[in-house]
Structure formats: structure tokens, C-alpha cells
Amino acid sequence: MSRLSFLVPVLCGASWLAQGASAAQGFIRGDWDASGDLRINDPILHFGNLFLGERGPGCLDAADSNGDLRLDISDGIYTLLFLFAGGAPPPPPFPACGTEVEGLGCERFEACGEPCPRPIDPEILGNLVLHAYSTSVRTGQSVSFILGVWTCCVWVEPVEACVAWSVSPPGSAIVFPETGTVRVEPSVPHGTVITVTADVESGRRLLTADLHVYTPEMNPFVGTWREAAQIECGTGAEAAPEQPIEELVFEADGYFSVTWTPFEVYKDYWGRYAYDLATGAVSLEAEAGNYVPPDLLRPARGSFALRDGELRLLDLWLGTPRFDDDPPAPRCGQVFGRR
Numbered sequence: 001m002s003r004l005s006f007l008v009p010v011l012c013g014a015s016w017l018a019q020g021a022s023a024a025q026g027f028i029r030g031d032w033d034a035s036g037d038l039r040i041n042d043p044i045l046h047f048g049n050l051f052l053g054e055r056g057p058g059c060l061d062a063a064d065s066n067g068d069l070r071l072d073i074s075d076g077i078y079t080l081l082f083l084f085a086g087g088a089p090p091p092p093p094f095p096a097c098g099t100e101v102e103g104l105g106c107e108r109f110e111a112c113g114e115p116c117p118r119p120i121d122p123e124i125l126g127n128l129v130l131h132a133y134s135t136s137v138r139t140g141q142s143v144s145f146i147l148g149v150w151t152c153c154v155w156v157e158p159v160e161a162c163v164a165w166s167v168s169p170p171g172s173a174i175v176f177p178e179t180g181t182v183r184v185e186p187s188v189p190h191g192t193v194i195t196v197t198a199d200v201e202s203g204r205r206l207l208t209a210d211l212h213v214y215t216p217e218m219n220p221f222v223g224t225w226r227e228a229a230q231i232e233c234g235t236g237a238e239a240a241p242e243q244p245i246e247e248l249v250f251e252a253d254g255y256f257s258v259t260w261t262p263f264e265v266y267k268d269y270w271g272r273y274a275y276d277l278a279t280g281a282v283s284l285e286a287e288a289g290n291y292v293p294p295d296l297l298r299p300a301r302g303s304f305a306l307r308d309g310e311l312r313l314l315d316l317w318l319g320t321p322r323f324d325d326d327p328p329a330p331r332c333g334q335v336f337g338r339r
């Protein structure tokens with residue numbers, strides 16, 4: 001799963017300047033007539049051009065079936081051997097659309113769409129990320145993705161690009177390419193993982209991200225909570241925390257995080273959680289963090305109660321925050337409200 005929000009990126013100080021000058025037209029090698037697939041008419045058209053002076057291909061790279069940067073009889077033979085005699089397939093891009101950096105040239109290739117007007121600089125391309133603030137999404141609701149690069153060092157700067165979006169399983173969501181918004185279909189069941197793919201410039205980069213679909217009935221934890229009170233051991237009395245947990249985040253993929261003082265992408269600690277709706281049992285197991293409290297039980301096990309937008313964690317303690325002086329004694333429960 002993506003843990004982007006928990007990482008401090010290291011791409012500081014990079015500058016993103018030069019953009020390439022030439023367009024990158026996607027094509028399929030061997031597909032002489034740009035129909036989208038290889039058939040016998042592709043080598044026939046190639047021979048017609050070579051030996052009878054008939055029209056030439058719209059995309060020279062596509063006609064170069066064997067990828068040797070020459071157009072000759074061997075290209076037609078190569079395609080025929082592949083189609084009818086078990087010969088090797090054409091070198092990439094095949095069978096899907098892709099681009100060639102140092103090829104013979106490709107002016108147009110209808111089956112792979114329009115060329116990208118401004119190909120992305122290779123350095124930027126290599127640093128692209130597909131980022132969403134949260135990977136948890138309710139059925140029928142939307143998540144917005146940003147395609148871009150981390151900047152110093154806490155947000156993703158969008159990069160304009162030719163992108164073909166797709167989702168898996170097919171039909172599980174609709175993608176709005178203009179905004180990068182992905183809307184999950186209402187019929188998609190709780191627990192489904194949808195993989196979103198952004199194909200940048202016909203295969204130059206493939207970026208994927210998983211969305212975890214949930215319903216509040218099946219997972220009432222998902223979201224961001226703020227600590228409102230602490231429950232004293234023995235008496236059960238509630239008192240306001242000296243230093244509340246400002247962000248207790250539950251994601252639908254089974255991860256949680258705890259942060260007393262949120263700052264940019266900083267988190268105190270994180271790990272996995274599990275719950276049982278029937279028994280009210282809950283456990284949180286810290287896996288790593290910037291500050292894992294020394295008094296934290298791993299896992300921390302207890303029970304929970306949810307009502308009126310309030311989450312009560314009982315017989316469970318998420319740890320004592322950093323204190324300059326003597327820290328207060330651990331308590332026996334914590335109450336959270338939604339942020």
C-alpha cells in the first residue's frame with residue numbers, strides 16, 4: 001500500500017525546468033496501417049509501398065516491425081513469420097501503444113490517439129507520483145488524485161501530462177481525467193481494493209495507486225478523530241487531556257496513525273488496527289514511528305464504543321506524549337470526536 005503521507009520525501013531542491021521539444025506519438029510496432037492490431041494487410045501494405053510505389057506509412061516506427069531502424073523487406077517477412085509461423089513478436093512497443101525515443105519518426109498513428117503536445121522532461125517523469133490525501137473511499141464517493149512531484153517537502157506539485165486513466169476491477173469506478181477524480185460506483189462492496197492506473201504518455205510511465213472501499217456500517221472507524229477526554233483508572237471519571245492527540249487517523253486499509261501535534265506530513269507513530277463489531281474488541285499495534293511512546297503496549301488491546309459521533313477506547317491507552325517535565329500517569333481509556 002502507499003504510505004506516502006507518512007514519508008518525508010527527499011526530492012528537495014530539485015528544479016523542474018526544461019521540457020522536451022518534440023512530440024511523442026504513441027504507436028504499435030508492426031501495425032503498419034495504425035488499425036490497432038497486426039493483420040496480414042500490414043505486411044501487404046508494407047510490400048506495396050516498397051515494391052509498387054504505393055503510399056507510405058503514417059508512422060515509420062510502426063512499419064519498422066523488427067525494430068532495426070531500417071525499412072526493408074525483412075520487416076514484412078518478420079510480421080508474416082510472427083502472424084503465421086510462430087515467429088517472435090515485434091519488439092516494444094507491442095502489443096500496446098508506446099513511444100520510441102530514438103526511432104525513425106512517427107507523425108501520426110490513429111489507434112494510439114493524438115501525440116502529447118509537450119512531452120515531460122525525463123527527470124520529472126522519473127519522479128512523478130500518483131498521490132491522494134487518503135486511500136480510503138466510501139462506496140459511491142470520490143477521491144481526487146494529483147499527478148505530480150513532491151516539492152520541499154510536503155505537497156505534490158501537479159505536472160501537466162497526457163494521461164490515460166484506467167481502473168481495476170473494470171467498471172468499479174469512473175475516472176474524470178480533467179480533475180483526476182475517481183468516483184467509486186455505488187454497487188462496489190465493502191472491502192474492495194480498486195487499483196487506479198495512470199498511463200503517462202502512452203507507456204513512458206505507469207503509476208498505480210490502490211483505493212480501499214469501505215462502508216461506515218462495516219468500518220465505523222475510518223476517518224480522523226481528535227482526543228476530547230481521558231478516562232481515569234478505577235473511578236471512570238473523565239478529564240480533559242493536558243495535551244490531546246490532535247489526529248487519530250484510521251484508514252480503510254487497516255492502518256492507523258497517532259499524532260499529538262500535526263505538522264505538515266509529520267506523524268508520531270503508526271501501525272495496524274483490528275476490531276470486532278460483534279464483541280466490541282479493538283486492538284492497535286504500532287509498527288513504527290517518529291515518536292513511539294515508551295509506555296505504549298504493543299499491541300494495545302481493549303474495547304470500543306461508538307455513539308453520537310463519539311469513539312470511546314476503553315481499557316486501552318495510546319501512550320503518553322513527550323513531556324519536558326514529569327509526564328502525567330497513564331489513564332485507562334480515551335474519548336475521541338470526529339474532526
Ligand SMILES: [Ca+2]
Pocket residue numbers: 030031032033034035036037038039042
Ligand atoms: Ca494493422
Ligand SMILES: [Ca+2]
Pocket residue numbers: 063064065066067068069070071072074075
Ligand atoms: Ca526494420
